[in-house]
Amino acid sequence: ADKRAVTVIGLGPMGQAMTGAYLDAGYEVTVWNRTAAKADALAARGARRAAGVEEALAANELVVLSLTDYDAMYALLEPAAGSLAGRVLVNLSSDTPERAREAAAWAAGHGAEHLTGGVQVPPSGIGKPESSTFYSGPKEVFEAHEVALKVLTGVDYRGTDPGRAALFYQIQMDMFWTAMLSYLHATAITAANGITAQEFLPYAQSTMASIPGFLAFYAPRIDAGRHDGDVDKLSMGVASVDHVVHTAEGSGVDAALPAAVREVFRRGVERGHGDDSFTRLLEVFKAG
Ligand code: NDP
Incomplete structure (x- = not known):
């Protein structure tokens, strides 16, 4: 594990950046990619080109995978499974927690270790230490390769469950895309009313900047199972979101997004929680 050498399989934009970071850090890097031409520039910078997947696996104990998803990994590594024994697969391809757990078991079946990664x-x-990647899997394996992993980004070890890093990655994505769509939807309303994105920008930023304070307020209450309606009431929330739906409709903007939010609020009220905080909606989500 002390050897400054690594194999990178998968040279999309991510794998290329990762290989570059290792080369810059003075590592011996062996690369392989299905489309060989993507290794040209890296080879010119000193990366070693493996002739095939088996050779790439044989070159180093530490093997970084940067593929589209886990299916791509199986497509590539199944035929070369005989070369997996003793390897540490650092899987930086995004997928679900369930698929990460399956992959760890699959790797173990071939005598390899699997670390799940979620690059943020x-x-x-x-190549920037202030960036962060979630990792999970066997702790001793993570620690043995921590120095090499830190060449890519800062590290955030989330525990032994191979699904954990993928879970943390996906909950970030859950928030990110929903938040970005909320921004885009509000922008559609402003656009329909002759307001540019640039004029809206400071207001959008101010709304987003208020969110961390709300999270800090509600998180301990959620953990304590407290959903008191002392600060906000679900019944008020329904009325508030209803106004958003009608503002969108009145502006000629598709209202499906706020209508979906209103529907969740309504279900909470129907369950008799109108006088509780909107955090009571956690129970609606749990019920599915
Ligand atoms: P790309 O999809 O551009 O790269 C995919 C790589 O996977 C390529 O090397 C491609 O080979 C290979 N590949 C895909 N399918 C197969 C297959 N069936 N057989 C063999 N090789 C295959 O992804 P990125 O480089 O952008 O990202 C890699 C991973 O990192 C993804 O899981 C992504 O979700 C994650 N990620 C990406 C971020 C980003 O901003 N790009 C941010 C955070 C995470 P070929 O060149 O031959 O097509």
């Missing part, structure tokens, strides 16, 4: 930055953030 675009390729431009690779």
